[in-house]
Amino acid sequence: MAVVRQLKLGAFMRPVSIHTGAWRYPGAWRDANFSFPRLKYLAGRLEAARFDAFFMADHLAVLNMSTEALRRSHTVTSFEPFTLLSALAAVTSRIGLVATASTSFEAPYHVARRFASLDHLSEGRAGWNIVTTSNPDAALNFGLEDHLDHDERYARAREFYDVVTGLWDSFADDAFPRDPESGTYVEPERMRALDHAGRFYRVRGPLNIARPVQGWPVIVQAGASEAGRQLAAETAEVVFAAPNGLFDGRELYADIKARMARLGRDPDHLKILPGAFVVVGDTESEAREKRARLDSLVHYENAIGSLSIALGHDARGFDPDGPLPEIPESNASKSGRQKTIDLARRENLTVRQLAQRLGGYGGLSFVGTPATIADAMQEWLETGGSDGFNVMFPYLPGGLDDFVDKVVPELQRRGIFRRDYEGRTLRDHLGLPRPANRFFPSGA
Amino acid sequence: MAVVRQLKLGAFMRPVSIHTGAWRYPGAWRDANFSFPRLKYLAGRLEAARFDAFFMADHLAVLNMSTEALRRSHTVTSFEPFTLLSALAAVTSRIGLVATASTSFEAPYHVARRFASLDHLSEGRAGWNIVTTSNPDAALNFGLEDHLDHDERYARAREFYDVVTGLWDSFADDAFPRDPESGTYVEPERMRALDHAGRFYRVRGPLNIARPVQGWPVIVQAGASEAGRQLAAETAEVVFAAPNGLFDGRELYADIKARMARLGRDPDHLKILPGAFVVVGDTESEAREKRARLDSLVHYENAIGSLSIALGHDARGFDPDGPLPEIPESNASKSGRQKTIDLARRENLTVRQLAQRLGGYGGLSFVGTPATIADAMQEWLETGGSDGFNVMFPYLPGGLDDFVDKVVPELQRRGIFRRDYEGRTLRDHLGLPRPANRFFPSGA
Numbered sequence: 001m002a003v004v005r006q007l008k009l010g011a012f013m014r015p016v017s018i019h020t021g022a023w024r025y026p027g028a029w030r031d032a033n034f035s036f037p038r039l040k041y042l043a044g045r046l047e048a049a050r051f052d053a054f055f056m057a058d059h060l061a062v063l064n065m066s067t068e069a070l071r072r073s074h075t076v077t078s079f080e081p082f083t084l085l086s087a088l089a090a091v092t093s094r095i096g097l098v099a100t101a102s103t104s105f106e107a108p109y110h111v112a113r114r115f116a117s118l119d120h121l122s123e124g125r126a127g128w129n130i131v132t133t134s135n136p137d138a139a140l141n142f143g144l145e146d147h148l149d150h151d152e153r154y155a156r157a158r159e160f161y162d163v164v165t166g167l168w169d170s171f172a173d174d175a176f177p178r179d180p181e182s183g184t185y186v187e188p189e190r191m192r193a194l195d196h197a198g199r200f201y202r203v204r205g206p207l208n209i210a211r212p213v214q215g216w217p218v219i220v221q222a223g224a225s226e227a228g229r230q231l232a233a234e235t236a237e238v239v240f241a242a243p244n245g246l247f248d249g250r251e252l253y254a255d256i257k258a259r260m261a262r263l264g265r266d267p268d269h270l271k272i273l274p275g276a277f278v279v280v281g282d283t284e285s286e287a288r289e290k291r292a293r294l295d296s297l298v299h300y301e302n303a304i305g306s307l308s309i310a311l312g313h314d315a316r317g318f319d320p321d322g323p324l325p326e327i328p329e330s331n332a333s334k335s336g337r338q339k340t341i342d343l344a345r346r347e348n349l350t351v352r353q354l355a356q357r358l359g360g361y362g363g364l365s366f367v368g369t370p371a372t373i374a375d376a377m378q379e380w381l382e383t384g385g386s387d388g389f390n391v392m393f394p395y396l397p398g399g400l401d402d403f404v405d406k407v408v409p410e411l412q413r414r415g416i417f418r419r420d421y422e423g424r425t426l427r428d429h430l431g432l433p434r435p436a437n438r439f440f441p442s443g444a
Numbered sequence: 445m446a447v448v449r450q451l452k453l454g455a456f457m458r459p460v461s462i463h464t465g466a467w468r469y470p471g472a473w474r475d476a477n478f479s480f481p482r483l484k485y486l487a488g489r490l491e492a493a494r495f496d497a498f499f500m501a502d503h504l505a506v507l508n509m510s511t512e513a514l515r516r517s518h519t520v521t522s523f524e525p526f527t528l529l530s531a532l533a534a535v536t537s538r539i540g541l542v543a544t545a546s547t548s549f550e551a552p553y554h555v556a557r558r559f560a561s562l563d564h565l566s567e568g569r570a571g572w573n574i575v576t577t578s579n580p581d582a583a584l585n586f587g588l589e590d591h592l593d594h595d596e597r598y599a600r601a602r603e604f605y606d607v608v609t610g611l612w613d614s615f616a617d618d619a620f621p622r623d624p625e626s627g628t629y630v631e632p633e634r635m636r637a638l639d640h641a642g643r644f645y646r647v648r649g650p651l652n653i654a655r656p657v658q659g660w661p662v663i664v665q666a667g668a669s670e671a672g673r674q675l676a677a678e679t680a681e682v683v684f685a686a687p688n689g690l691f692d693g694r695e696l697y698a699d700i701k702a703r704m705a706r707l708g709r710d711p712d713h714l715k716i717l718p719g720a721f722v723v724v725g726d727t728e729s730e731a732r733e734k735r736a737r738l739d740s741l742v743h744y745e746n747a748i749g750s751l752s753i754a755l756g757h758d759a760r761g762f763d764p765d766g767p768l769p770e771i772p773e774s775n776a777s778k779s780g781r782q783k784t785i786d787l788a789r790r791e792n793l794t795v796r797q798l799a800q801r802l803g804g805y806g807g808l809s810f811v812g813t814p815a816t817i818a819d820a821m822q823e824w825l826e827t828g829g830s831d832g833f834n835v836m837f838p839y840l841p842g843g844l845d846d847f848v849d850k851v852v853p854e855l856q857r858r859g860i861f862r863r864d865y866e867g868r869t870l871r872d873h874l875g876l877p878r879p880a881n882r883f884f885p886s887g888a
Contacts, residue, residue, distance in 0.1 A: 024624040031622065034564040034654055036534065060553070062614075062652045067632045074622075074629045077615075077652050080561035086530035087565050090480065105551065109504070109585040117524035120478040121531050140648040141553040170506075171521075178475065178518075180468040183743055185518045188511045204584040208506045208521050210478055299627055 008388030021297030023074040025395040033078040049404040053096030056081040060138035069305035089122035096426030098127035103160040112167035124213035124425030129220040154227035170206030172440035192439040224335035233259030249385040271387040277365040280402040303359025310340040320352040370406040452832030465741030467518040469839040477522040493848040497540030500525040504582035509749035533566035540870030542571035547604040556611035568657035568869030573664040598671040614650030616884035636883040668779035677703030693829040715831040724846040747803025754784040764796040814850040
């Protein structure tokens with residue numbers, strides 16, 4: 001019997017949606033950024049729909065846009081990921097919980113510890129979205145005047161990953177007999193100090209926490225640059241990709257999986273999940289009207305700010321009705337910058353049109369009926385475009401309810417999405433192996 | 445009508461008790477260090493008993509004891525405080541949640557953000573236990589070879605506090621109109637960048653999170669040294685003190701409250717809660733037998749390790765059956781070191797006796813019946829010894845159940861402890877004012 005390939009579905013969450021006009025949409029929860037009951041409802045619905053993971057985006061600064069853009073933005077203030085996901089762990093039982101943590105502004109010991117703790121709290125449902133943080137405004141909140149350049153950030157991220165995963169291996173899985181008779185709580189012989197001394201970090205260890213339930217929390221990455229692809233092929237288990245369309249998606253998919261094979265990794269041990277902004281209507285025209293209404297709520301100041309961030313260059317001086325001028329090199333994420341330039345050239349957009357597209361949401365979108373959305377997702381799945389998607393909802397709770405109530409049953413009917421969880425951990429959901437312990441391979 | 449002074453009660457928690465023999469006690473939950481269901485039960489019982497706060501201790505290293513002491517210790521591995529308390533926030537509704545965070549190994553922006561997030565998640569129940577981390581082994585997990593000396597740690601802590609509280613004031617309480625008609629989500633004029641540039645930290649701000657529900661989470665400190673007392677008088681709202689008896693307790697209480705008055709602070713705006721290790725029996729002899737049985741479960745290796753930490757000096761070479769020798773100055777917490785020396789001199793203890801006392805639990809203890817324990821607590825409360833206690837339970841869940849089922853009703857019967865919560869936030873429970881916003885005093 002042939003096994004039908006199954007979609008993996010993450011929910012990419014900012015509390016009040018990624019779309020900058022979302023909070024103004026009729027019926028949207030404007031207070032969700034700081035309302036735990038709202039987030040509890042959303043996570044509960046996603047779990048009932050058998051989503052693989054709740055994926056919490058993050059950033060580390062407010063001042064990365066103009067005053068007028070900030071005035072209209074709901075995306076700069078929200079819960080911090082570890083505190084929110086830990087609270088959600090207590091009120092859910094199966095859905096994965098993926099937190100974003102930056103390798104540029106954190107200490108590896110803290111990061112290793114919090115993810116291990118979340119993995120124990122959730123009984124094996126934690127994932128770490130590794131970001132290098134390209135926003136130079138964030139550096140100013142951490143005492144750094146000069147932000148690291150792109151390659152330096154990735155070199156640091158690679159070493160940071162080595163330290164964190166090494167700390168997770170501090171204890172063998174069977175290191176804690178907790179035998180009251182002999183008085184042995186932990187076997188020090190089944191514990192190892194990492195003694196890491198590298199270019200960026202010196203960390204002795206061991207971690208003061210037992211090995212995570214999953215061995216390691218699931219490793220998630222987003223980078224699509226040359227350095228990002230290589231880091232993903234070496235280390236990632238989920239790639240949160242951002243291709244603009246199926247052609248780009250297939251190229252990225254084939255490239256990362258080929259890099260893995262060259263490194264001796266099983267390509268099935270990494271799931272590529274493009275971000276997909278999904279607007280559901282009962283008819284095609286209803287869906288398009290929803291999108292148009294939503295985009296109409298985006299203020300131009302937000303639009304031009306988003307364009308500036310994407311380019312790593314202040315775009316406010318550009319002629320709004322002219323074509324995008326040549327942009328000098330910068331510290332911005334290289335893949336995001338080139339994608340933005342490509343979009344403008346490909347669709348022959350003015351600066352204003354490009355800015356408005358990005359200011360709402362400029363990436364991959366599926367706007368249609370449950371059937372046409374399922375068609376598109378199935379095509380990506382079956383033609384080497386992806387292993388699933390990180391779904392972005394246009395507004396909350398309506399956009400999420402639409403997806404859960406209408407699209408998920410269609411995917412289940414086609415046999416390409418689970419009707420129930422088969423395992424308990426995020427690794428179980430994603431079909432990922434439990435990593436062996438580098439120090440205690442037989443006890444893993 | 446005279447208002448009767450009311451005890452404030454915190455629960456000082458390590459998941460499997462602070463006492464190093466606790467996990468071996470009959471019926472003790474040996475797996476509680478990494479079992480969220482256990483912690484959920486304990487927090488729920490404390491909330492039903494109307495405790496002010498669940499107080500989570502912390503440390504940042506494993507290797508601060510010998511191999512043989514480590515083998516017998518349940519205190520070096522457990523959940524990380526922010527993740528645990530956030531999860532508990534989701535399954536409780538009134539009890540305060542106090543997390544320990546170190547000013548020596550964290551970035552102020554992260555600390556400000558996590559406490560603000562926990563305060564929003566819990567709807568105003570967060571507290572920050574500020575510690576400077578005297579354990580030199582912790583430094584090695586953060587790339588630091590030379591640990592900061594005592595005075596330097598306190599100078600850094602003071603500036604850290606200024607930055608964190610300043611970041612909490614980033615937004616006026618009314619900064620978020622979230623008005624869909626005008627499109628104004630946040631008023632940038634009601635937001636302030638901190639622009640801090642001090643001796644230890646450079647932090648621009650603003651924090652990317654709305655002002656906490658409580659204005660600031662409650663500030664908790666433990667230090668009893670000269671620098672610690674002054675820092676507490678300047679900044680603390682709860683002092684987790686560690687006097688050995690009522691005489692010491694009154695001296696500390698009077699001193700810190702007098703320092704506050706000299707600084708122009710209302711002495712009622714700081715609650716002094718000594719840690720109290722409480723063993724409850726239905727008779728005096730039953731209580732003493734419980735304590736003796738518990739202490740008998742402590743291994744000598746743990747005992748001598750605890751003594752070494754308390755002194756900041758390796759005590760393994762001392763003659764176990766001789767008196768405590770003179771100890772040179774060190775980087776250890778000065779107050780803890782002197783207290784240990786005083787205890788040995790006062791009770792004329794051998795090194796072994798001193799070590800065994802400390803290895804179990806060497807601080808203030810109430811061992812008796814519900815009536816005699818309530819007598820002692822009432823005496824402290826009514827004679828200027830304290831404003832309440834941070835209760836330590838000898839083993840879990842039994843020691844906590846005993847306190848909640850037997851001592852709390854006795855305290856309530858005497859009218860010195862609440863029968864129900866009167867407010868919603870930790871500040872409400874403790875009778876502490878909501879701090880004004882330094883940048884937006886009228887909007888606080």
